[in-house]
Amino acid sequence: MKKFFQDIKKYYKYIIYSTKSNLKTEVANSYLNWLWWILDPLCFMLVYTFIVEIVFKTSEQYFPVFVLVGLTVWNFFNANTISSVKLVANNKSIVTKVYIPKYVLTLVKMFTNLFKMMISWGLILIMMLLFKVPYTFYMLQFLPVLIVLFILSFGISTILMHFGVFVEDLNNVMNILLKLVFYMSGIFYAISTRVPDPFNRILLNLNPIALIIDSFRKAFLTGSLINYRMLCIWLIVGIVLSIIGIKTVQKYENSYAKVTK
Amino acid sequence: MKEYAITVKDLHISYRTLKGFSIKKSLLKLKMSKAEIFEAVKGVSFQVEKGKILGIIGKNGSGKSTLLRSIAGIFSADSGTIDLHGNSVSLLSIGVGFQNKLSGYENIFLSGMLLGFSEQQIKEKINDIIDFSELGNFIYKPVSTYSSGMYSKLAFSITAILETDIMLIDEVFSVGDVKFKQKSYNKMKELISDENRTVLIVSHSLGTLKELCNEVLWLHDGKIKQIGDPEEVITAYEEFMKKD
Numbered sequence: 423m424k425k426f427f428q429d430i431k432k433y434y435k436y437i438i439y440s441t442k443s444n445l446k447t448e449v450a451n452s453y454l455n456w457l458w459w460i461l462d463p464l465c466f467m468l469v470y471t472f473i474v475e476i477v478f479k480t481s482e483q484y485f486p487v488f489v490l491v492g493l494t495v496w497n498f499f500n501a502n503t504i505s506s507v508k509l510v511a512n513n514k515s516i517v518t519k520v521y522i523p524k525y526v527l528t529l530v531k532m533f534t535n536l537f538k539m540m541i542s543w544g545l546i547l548i549m550m551l552l553f554k555v556p557y558t559f560y561m562l563q564f565l566p567v568l569i570v571l572f573i574l575s576f577g578i579s580t581i582l583m584h585f586g587v588f589v590e591d592l593n594n595v596m597n598i599l600l601k602l603v604f605y606m607s608g609i610f611y612a613i614s615t616r617v618p619d620p621f622n623r624i625l626l627n628l629n630p631i632a633l634i635i636d637s638f639r640k641a642f643l644t645g646s647l648i649n650y651r652m653l654c655i656w657l658i659v660g661i662v663l664s665i666i667g668i669k670t671v672q673k674y675e676n677s678y679a680k681v682t683k
Numbered sequence: 684m685k686e687y688a689i690t691v692k693d694l695h696i697s698y699r700t701l702k703g704f705s706i707k708k709s710l711l712k713l714k715m716s717k718a719e720i721f722e723a724v725k726g727v728s729f730q731v732e733k734g735k736i737l738g739i740i741g742k743n744g745s746g747k748s749t750l751l752r753s754i755a756g757i758f759s760a761d762s763g764t765i766d767l768h769g770n771s772v773s774l775l776s777i778g779v780g781f782q783n784k785l786s787g788y789e790n791i792f793l794s795g796m797l798l799g800f801s802e803q804q805i806k807e808k809i810n811d812i813i814d815f816s817e818l819g820n821f822i823y824k825p826v827s828t829y830s831s832g833m834y835s836k837l838a839f840s841i842t843a844i845l846e847t848d849i850m851l852i853d854e855v856f857s858v859g860d861v862k863f864k865q866k867s868y869n870k871m872k873e874l875i876s877d878e879n880r881t882v883l884i885v886s887h888s889l890g891t892l893k894e895l896c897n898e899v900l901w902l903h904d905g906k907i908k909q910i911g912d913p914e915e916v917i918t919a920y921e922e923f924m925k926k927d
Contacts, residue, residue, distance in 0.1 A: 436796040443782050443793055450784040450825070519779045520797055521756035676759030679752070680698050 426668050429523040437526060441533040448534075459541045466493050470610045482612050484643055487549045491642060492609035494542040495635050499575055500600055501535045506579035507586035507593050510678050517679050524675045525668060528579050536572070546642065555643060563641040563648050570657045571634050577663025584670050587678050607631040612639075630656045688770050688849055688881035689731040689754065694763035696749055697722040723749040725905035726763070731898075736875055736882045738892035738913065740920055741902035747885045750902065751851045754883065770848035770881070773798055783827040787818060787837050790826055794841050808844050815870070816840035817863065836863055843870050850874065852884045889917050 430437075449455040470489045475481050482488045509527050510517055517524075543564075550557065586592050606629055613622050613632055626632050626649075633656060637648040698721045723746040731737050739747050752758045754765055755774035780797040781790050791812055795805040813822050816837045826834065852871075875882045875895055886892055892899060892913060899916040901909045909916050 432799075433796075435802050436793075439792060439796060439802075440780075443785050443789060446789075447782050447784040516780045516797065518752075518757065519774060520799075522797060676757070679757050 423665065423668065425672060426523075426525070429526065430529075433523065433526045437529050437533060440530045441537065444530065444534045445537060459538050460545060463490060463493055463497065463542045463545060474610050480611075484550075484553050484555050487546060487553055487555060488612075488639065488643060489610050490542070490546055490549060491638050492607070492635050494539055494546065495571065495631065495638060496604060496607065496609050497542070498535050498539040498571070499631055500604070501538075502532055502575045502579050503582060503596060503600060504593075505531050506583045507596055509583045510587045521676075524583065524671050524678065525576075525580050528576065528583055532572070532576060532579065550642065556645070558645040560641050560645040560647070564638070566650075567634055567637045567641065567648065567653065570630075570653055570660060573664055574630055574634075574656060574660035577660050577665075577667050580667030580671055581663065584667070584674060587681055603629065603631060607635055609635065627652055630659070686733045687730050688733040688735075688768055689729075689883075690764075690766040690768070691730070691754070692728050692764045692766075694724055694727045694750070694753065694765065695722065695761045696724040696746075696753055696758060697761050723905055724753070727902070727905070727907055728763075729900060729907065729910060731881055731883070733881055734878045735897045736884065736895055738896035738899040739883060739885045739902060740887070740889070740892065740899060740917070741908075742924070745902045746905040747902055748853055751853055751883060751885055754849075755851055767849065771799065772849040772851065773842070773845075773847040774851045774853065775842045781826055781838070784825050786824060787816075787822040787826055787829070788813075790837070791841055794838075795845055798842070798845060799847075800845050805845070812840045812844045815844060832860060832863075839867055843867070843874060846874065846877075846880070848879070849881045849883070852882065852886075889921065893917055 452458055454461065467486050467490045470493070471486050474489070475485060505512075506528060509531065510524065513527055516522060516527075582592070582596070606625060608616075608625075613625050613636065616622075617625060626636055633649070633652055637653060640646045640648050725746075727746075727750065729737075739750065741747050749758065751774060753760055754767075755772055757774070779794050781794060785793070788809075791809060792802065792805055796802065816822070816839075818833060818837060821829065821833060822837075826837070829837070872895070874880065875884075884892065884895065896913045898911065899913045900907060901916050901920050909919055
């Protein structure tokens with residue numbers, strides 16, 4: 423673990439610089455450049471609003487904001503998980519030429535996604551104004567939930583990065599698993615009211631993404647206290663996963679370049 | 684008392700257990716396929732004195748590049764040790780971590796930081812790098828607009844100006860036009876002949892090695908066949924290759 427913090431200290435400048443250049447590259451690549459970071463969540467918000475409110479004729483209070491919160495969290499988690507599977511392969515040119523602690527690659531990717539997520543949160547604040555959702559002090563609960571989300575994603579991402587090197591079709595497995603988690607996380611429905619009684623509590627407690635989305639909604643939309651006990655448990659799980667991930671990566675990272683493709 | 688910069692002891696490197704594995708395949712076969720073993724380096728030991736230049740020769744696939752990469756810390760050794768006595772090391776390679784959509788200027792920082800230099804160190808050297816690369820105003824244009832010659836000029840300049848204690852060179856480069864080629868060769872020589880710098884060169888150009896090296900190591904099938912005086916080893920090597 424000591425090595426991890428030394429590595430972060432040594433490479434944090436590179437992480438910041440590389441994150442910036444990743445974002446710049448993305449902007450340079452596309453025609454509407456940074457507008458995509460706003461348009462993407464906005465369009466999906468409209469799609470889900472259409473499906474749920476017009477096709478299925480159900481709704482939650484402030485539905486567009488409600489679904490936007492869900493999508494924002496989901497996009498961050500999904501992008502991290504998917505990209506970490508192929509992370510080493512995609513950075514082959516770096517991995518085979520210099521030594522770099524491999525979780526630095528994970529962190530670069532995560533900070534890139536974090537920045538995009540922050541734009542999405544900015545959008546949520548604006549939408550809250552539009553739909554006249556009151557701003558409350560409960561919104562300060564945003565920070566602890568975000569930290570849990572970040573640590574949990576980091577743990578999962580490092581472990582997936584490790585196995586992604588050796589298991590060729592992990593990508594396909596992850597695609598199916600993520601679809602499952604997507605529908606189980608209550609992104610476009612409220613788990614606590616729409617799912618019958620014993621199952622909703624099970625889902626909220628066992629699926630960290632569902633819990634995190636629900637917590638964010640409590641902070642922003644309903645203005646109530648979060649279930650801190652469950653959040654703490656998942657924070658501990660996240661830290662444990664991160665430590666396992668870091669240890670595994672440290673043990674095997676020098677073999678990554680050797681894997682024949 | 685001689686001061687050593689690199690000590691390699693009984694180094695073994697193999698590519699065995701690390702074949703890619705697929706869930707689909709293993710489900711179909713229902714048993715683990717036998718891992719193929721390929722040992723690239725089989726028990727190599729040598730020492731290099733500080734400030735000396737060691738050339739490495741051998742036919743293709745004899746483990747030269749694997750050896751260099753493991754000294755650079757990219758590969759892990761299966762057994763044996765590599766001690767660099769606290770020196771910084773870099774494998775001279777072209778264009779590490781370049782982002783093609785970004786300008787040459789930004790890529791200097793990106794690549795330099797990846798090679799383990801601090802932002803401050805790069806800032807001090809950046810003008811030298813730009814001067815040496817001869818790119819002029821192109822340095823502020825995206826790398827994707829560069830010609831291949833310009834690209835390698837920039838890449839070479841970064842690695843040549845940002846120096847480390849131990850330099851590992853895989854094939855002597857020839858980049859750019861005739862003028863730049865001469866310039867880079869001279870720069871190379873200047874870098875190599877610095878008294879405090881230890882250099883390992885892998886090359887097939889025997890003439891260059893004879894001229895530059897203090898010692899030559901001949902690798903054959905992952906083992907040391909001969910090590911010692913450049914003239915002697917290279918002559919033996921040439922004879923051996925003719926026989927084949």
